[in-house]
């Protein structure tokens with residue numbers, strides 16, 4: 278999935294400027310940058326939630342600009358937006374079933390087994406109201422939904438927000454496992470060292486522009502690149 282020359286405005290204010298970014302199947306791509314840099318806006322544009330002013334967003338070489346979010350999701354792009362976006366009034370089980378509503382009964386059953394095998398504590402809470410779960414458990418539901426939906430691309434916006442470090446540590450192998458199954462993961466992460474450790478490539482945004490694209494190792498070796506982007 279690739280983005281070229283993307284411009285996006287919110288409330289008539291330009292928030293993304295000529296953004297180029299590619300996420301590859303089976304790879305984790307880290308997207309870093311300070312608060313307000315435009316990371317979430319990029320995810321929302323890629324998911325079809327925010328309109329592009331100009332530029333292209335392509336999936337398998339086909340433009341998806343202007344498609345409805347549901348159509349983009351149906352073609353295999355799953356965004357896990359910032360914040361805990363589970364349906365609070367639904368049970369955990371129903372939230373997971375919603376994510377697999379396009380699957381056959383048998384496929385849904387096995388997808389649920391995989392997701393609950395990954396997050397066993399959700400199995401014990403299947404009938405609980407999702408809104409009553411802890412923040413960490415809600416993020417598990419959001420990730421389990423992504424596992425069940427089996428997207429081709431997963432856009433994960435600050436999965437670790439508000440989570441205890443032990444829970445964050447649990448999410449890492451889940452993301453790596455999804456990538457090893459061929460899913461292209463875009464990882465927005467406040468814990469930059471963690472993202473860079475597991476990413477295959479990295480981008481840094483500064484005020485709506487990409488200011489670095491390259492190897493994670495390059496950012497690890499040259500911390501001043503990130504420092505200046507986070508101070509901008």
Ligand SMILES: Nc1ncnc2c1ncn2[C@@H]1O[C@H](COP(=O)(O)OP(=O)(O)OP(=O)(O)O)[C@@H](O)[C@H]1O
Pocket residue numbers: 287288292310311312313314315316317318319359
């Ligand atoms: N709901 C909104 N309506 C209008 N403008 C918004 C909205 N949310 C964010 N913006 C603006 O869009 C720009 C980019 O913000 P965005 O949320 O995409 O950055 P971010 O990199 O995700 O930041 P953070 O690390 O805080 O999540 C900022 O100037 C911000 O003020």
Ligand SMILES: [Mg+2]
Pocket residue numbers: 316317318359434
């Ligand atoms: Mg954000």
